[in-house]
Amino acid sequence: MTDRSAATPLRLDPRSADAPVAAVRPVTSTHHGDTRTDDYAWLRSADWRAVMTDPSVLEPEIRAYLEAENAYCSAVLAPLDGLRRTLVAELRGRIREDDSSVPAPDGPFAYAMRYREGGEQPLVVRTPRAGGAEEVLLDGDREAAGKAYFRLALAEHSPDHALLLHGADETGGEAFTLRVRDLASGADTADVIANTGGDAVWEAGSEAFLYVRLDEEHRPASVWRHVLGTAAQADTLVYEEADPGFFVSVGRTQSGRFLTIDIHDHETSETWLIDQSRPGAAPALVAPRVTAEIYGLDHGGGDDFVVLTNSGGAEDFRLVTAPLAAPGRDHWRDLVAHRPGCLILSHTAFRHHIVRLEREGGLPRIVVRRIADGAEHAIAFDEEAYSLGQSDGYEADTTTLRFTYSSMTTPARVYDYDMEARTRVLRKEQEVPSGHDPALYVTRRLQAVAADGERVPVSVLHRRDTPLDGSAPCLLYGYGAYGIAIPASFSTNALSLVDRGFVYAIAHVRGGKDKGWRWYAGGRREHKTNTFTDFIAAARHLIAERFTAEGRIVAEGGSAGGMLMGAVANMAPQLFAGIVAAVPFVDVLNTMLDDTLPLTPPEWPEWGNPITDAAAYFRLKGYSPYDAVSRQAYPAILALAGLTDPRVTYWEPAKWVARLRALRSDANPLLLRTNMEAGHGGAAGRFARLEEVALVQAFALAVTGRA
Numbered sequence: 001m002t003d004r005s006a007a008t009p010l011r012l013d014p015r016s017a018d019a020p021v022a023a024v025r026p027v028t029s030t031h032h033g034d035t036r037t038d039d040y041a042w043l044r045s046a047d048w049r050a051v052m053t054d055p056s057v058l059e060p061e062i063r064a065y066l067e068a069e070n071a072y073c074s075a076v077l078a079p080l081d082g083l084r085r086t087l088v089a090e091l092r093g094r095i096r097e098d099d100s101s102v103p104a105p106d107g108p109f110a111y112a113m114r115y116r117e118g119g120e121q122p123l124v125v126r127t128p129r130a131g132g133a134e135e136v137l138l139d140g141d142r143e144a145a146g147k148a149y150f151r152l153a154l155a156e157h158s159p160d161h162a163l164l165l166h167g168a169d170e171t172g173g174e175a176f177t178l179r180v181r182d183l184a185s186g187a188d189t190a191d192v193i194a195n196t197g198g199d200a201v202w203e204a205g206s207e208a209f210l211y212v213r214l215d216e217e218h219r220p221a222s223v224w225r226h227v228l229g230t231a232a233q234a235d236t237l238v239y240e241e242a243d244p245g246f247f248v249s250v251g252r253t254q255s256g257r258f259l260t261i262d263i264h265d266h267e268t269s270e271t272w273l274i275d276q277s278r279p280g281a282a283p284a285l286v287a288p289r290v291t292a293e294i295y296g297l298d299h300g301g302g303d304d305f306v307v308l309t310n311s312g313g314a315e316d317f318r319l320v321t322a323p324l325a326a327p328g329r330d331h332w333r334d335l336v337a338h339r340p341g342c343l344i345l346s347h348t349a350f351r352h353h354i355v356r357l358e359r360e361g362g363l364p365r366i367v368v369r370r371i372a373d374g375a376e377h378a379i380a381f382d383e384e385a386y387s388l389g390q391s392d393g394y395e396a397d398t399t400t401l402r403f404t405y406s407s408m409t410t411p412a413r414v415y416d417y418d419m420e421a422r423t424r425v426l427r428k429e430q431e432v433p434s435g436h437d438p439a440l441y442v443t444r445r446l447q448a449v450a451a452d453g454e455r456v457p458v459s460v461l462h463r464r465d466t467p468l469d470g471s472a473p474c475l476l477y478g479y480g481a482y483g484i485a486i487p488a489s490f491s492t493n494a495l496s497l498v499d500r501g502f503v504y505a506i507a508h509v510r511g512g513k514d515k516g517w518r519w520y521a522g523g524r525r526e527h528k529t530n531t532f533t534d535f536i537a538a539a540r541h542l543i544a545e546r547f548t549a550e551g552r553i554v555a556e557g558g559s560a561g562g563m564l565m566g567a568v569a570n571m572a573p574q575l576f577a578g579i580v581a582a583v584p585f586v587d588v589l590n591t592m593l594d595d596t597l598p599l600t601p602p603e604w605p606e607w608g609n610p611i612t613d614a615a616a617y618f619r620l621k622g623y624s625p626y627d628a629v630s631r632q633a634y635p636a637i638l639a640l641a642g643l644t645d646p647r648v649t650y651w652e653p654a655k656w657v658a659r660l661r662a663l664r665s666d667a668n669p670l671l672l673r674t675n676m677e678a679g680h681g682g683a684a685g686r687f688a689r690l691e692e693v694a695l696v697q698a699f700a701l702a703v704t705g706r707a
Contacts, residue, residue: 010079010707012636012699014669017075020068022658031593032614036627038590039662040655048651049218052173052644055676066643066654069672073638076669080698083707087496087694092687093434094492102402102414102427105129106394109161120144120685124155124164137164137183144685148677149644151684153198154178158206159256163228165209167198172644172679174198175214180228193232201250201259204276210238210250210259218598218646220248223261239272239283245601253299254349254396262296266482267605269294273327286322287329297322300349300396302371307332308347308356314338315517319347319356336369343516348390351397353419357390359485362445362457362514364388366403368419377422383407384445385459387489402427406490408443408461408504411436432492440464441498443488448507448534448541454522456534457508457515458541459488466501473577473704474503474548476539480511480531481560482606483520493693500706503547507538509564525608525616529623532567539568539575551577554700558582558640559648559680566625566656569634576635578703580696583645583680587652588624589617598646626652629659633666636703638696641672644679669703 027041043062050057077084100114103126110129113122121140127133137155144150153176154167164181176198180191193211197220200211208227215221222240226232239261241248246268251260261272261283270289275281286297286305294317295309304321311329312318319336322328335354336344342360354369366379366388381388386407393402399419406412411430417423446458466472475497479486486506494504508514511523511531523531539555542548553576557565562584569579585591592610595601608616621627637660639653657672664670673695675682683689701707 009705010083010702012076012079012669012702014076014667016078017072019072019661019670020065021661022065022654024662029593031610032617034617034621036589036621038655040658041590043654043658044649044651048649049216052218052646052679053171053175055171055643058643063676066650066672066674066676069654069657070674070676073671073673076671077695077699077702080702080707083701084691084694084698087697088690090434090496091493091690091693094432094436094495095686096431096433099431100125102416103127104391104393104402106157107161109157111157111394113155115686116141120687121150121152124152124166126157135183138166138181143168149679149684151681154200156200156202157183158202159204160206163206165200165202167196167200169198169679169684172642172675172677172681172684173218174646174679175218178211189228191226191228191232193226193235197249199249199251201252203259204256210261210274212248212250217244217596219244219602223248223250238274243601244595245604247602253297253305254392255299255301255351256396257301258299260297263289264294265602265605267292267294269296271295271297286327297327298347298349299324300354300371301351302349306335306347306349306354308344310517312338316340316342317344317517319344319354341516343513345513346390348392349396350399350401350419352399353401355390355401355419357388359513359516362508364487366390366401368401370419379403379417381405381407383410383443385443385488386410387487406430408459408488408490408494409438409441411438411490411492430490436492436495445488446541446545448538450530450537451533452530454510454530454534456510456538456541458538459506459508460542460547461494461498461504462547463498463501466498466503468503468546470543470546470549470552472501472503472548472552473700473706474505474542474553475700476505476507476535476542476553476555477561478507478509478531478535478538478555478557478564479559479561480507480509480523480534480564482511483513483517485512485514493690493697496697497700500701502700502704502706503542505538505542505547507535509534509538511560524606526619528607528619529567531564532571532623535564535568536572536575539572543575550575552704554578554580554704556580556582556696556700558584560585562586562639562648562653563588563625567623567628569637570625570628570630573632573634578636578638578700579634580638580640580699581653581656582640582682582696583642583648584625584639584653584656585648586625586656589620589627590624591649591652592616592620597649626656626659629656629663631663631665634660634664634668634670635666636668636699637670638699639672640682640692640696641674642679642682643674643676647680650674671699 097117103110103112124138167176178193197212223238259274272283318338320332347356391402414428447455562581565581566586610617
């Protein structure tokens with residue numbers, strides 16, 4: 001453990017510089033007979049769509065304000081500069097610089113990604129399956145050279161292994177440009193397609209591919225077909241979604257025979273298929289969308305599709321089969337019946353096996369089913385809290401399943417598992433170059449009792465020698481939206497806090513699917529405030545069990561988890577020493593009232609539609625962190641934003657901080673840092689990201705007296 005017992009803690013002085021004061025320019029709006037005033041609406045760019053692709057067009061006045069906030073943040077955090085450098089060195093020391101993925105076989109080659117020492121971006125590589133020299137297909141560092149931002153989103157080889165379709169975002173605005181590389185020459189062809197959603201799929205003949213194009217509101221709304229060697233303007237429309245509340249994506253089944261077009265929001269889906277065994281086949285609808293019903297299918301090479309669905313009242317999903325010739329709902333037959341409390345998360349159909357990932361009692365397991373006789377067996381582990389994931393690979397006619405296991409104390413392990421022999425081979429274990437001894441750490445799974453009696457799981461990590469007498473600071477992380485469960489997986493970054501005496505905890509609050517679909521439904525729409533009260537219950541449980549104490553907790557969450565941070569800061573500020581809100585969705589009501597924003601219509605099923613529904617309007621107004629800011633004392637707050645973020649626009653945290661600064665009654669640090677060259681995910685390079693991690697950790701250490 002890092003010992004600072006003899007050192008004087010570094011303190012943050014928010015008066016060390018003049019905090020920016022945003023101009024007040026009231027804008028009023030009336031909905032459902034209720035009139036509200038927004039003093040900081042001017043921080044939203046009038047040309048925000050253009051800003052996402054070209055940050056230089058941001059209005060000078062708004063840029064000046066954001067840069068003033070950045071300068072103030074830097075000034076207040078300046079005493080932590082040395083600590084941040086130390087943290088970056090620690091964080092980097094836990095990363096194997098020449099790390100690589102386990103090669104995935106496909107026909108004559110095995111494909112992988114790896115890094116070079118000091119490299120920020122991945123290299124896409126392949127080797128002959130039987131062994132031989134490595135071939136670099138794409139060098140991410142070279143592609144990123146000279147660019148302020150670069151994120152590789154797609155690198156898909158063609159079925160004939162002669163071409164590489166690759167796509168990248170060069171602003172952080174998530175508008176991806178697709179290119180095609182001739183692997184024989186190593187040069188890109190003239191095929192260039194801009195303004196895509198970042199996903200694309202090759203046709204079997206390797207002469208054309210499907211991709212998703214963004215519409216004027218930055219939504220992935222249509223599927224197009226591009227034939228190699230032709231201009232993008234000549235591409236043909238394959239599918240267009242008329243409802244702005246649905247997103248569109250493309251993929252292929254495991255067998256490779258069918259291309260899929262998936263249309264979905266957060267509770268409803270629809271799939272169209274293109275049968276590649278029939279040249280020129282048009283997309284065929286599997287089953288028309290039904291509100292609040294989800295389905296997704298796969299094909300491993302047999303006579304049936306395998307469909308994962310919640311239809312027929314299967315709240316936690318079931319698996320059904322559907323004949324290739326007639327895959328509609330009328331022909332669905334149970335394969336794995338619905339079992340309440342056991343949520344089927346995903347499935348893969350291989351030629352001779354069906355694999356499903358499910359979660360029961362808050363813990364995941366992989367179940368393998370032999371198609372010939374229906375025999376099943378599970379792959380599970382014995383730790384109190386752990387994470388499991390599977391990789392589908394490229395091939396269907398195989399008995400090898402690749403999966404990854406980790407826990408909060410155990411680095412990630414990648415196994416190849418023989419589904420027939422039931423044997424596993426360890427292919428890779430995450431290396432921590434600076435050293436890691438799992439025996440020095442303890443991971444536990446606690447149960448906090450929520451206000452309504454529900455038991456909220458809390459995953460905890462601490463050093464074995466950390467005193468559990470209430471003296472330890474705690475970083476408590478939460479998300480709680482869209483059904484996303486936060487896994488209890490290994491994090492090298494968390495060790496920098498844990499080794500300095502922190503307890504690291506994850507609150508598995510409602511809004512995620514940690515305890516099944518019911519857990520998700522209990523934290524959305526009219527039940528959204530359960531997410532916030534669950535988090536508060538988790539904090540109080542950690543205090544009651546002496547893992548930490550009131551005023552010793554730093555709460556952290558990002559995006560929709562940033563909404564959680566804003567809500568708990570309003571509801572129970574006394575519990576927290578600090579709040580870290582990354583790209584926080586805090587201006588909830590205004591955003592959900594604006595149907596021109598990219599995510600607003602698709603998110604109405606999650607939060608409610610305040611435009612048409614008065615009850616939803618007043619409900620959102622009641623908990624929207626921006627609207628609910630009041631004249632009270634708040635903990636220290638660090639808000640992080642990305643200028644080109646299309647998911648949570650930069651002006652949400654900017655407005656929130658401005659309103660907090662005007663209304664709060666405390667003198668604690670209130671800081672906003674906007675990355676002027678990135679979007680929702682922050683810096684794109686693997687080492688550049690560590691600067692942002694170190695910033696957050698230094699803040700957490702400082703506000704708890706451990707800096």
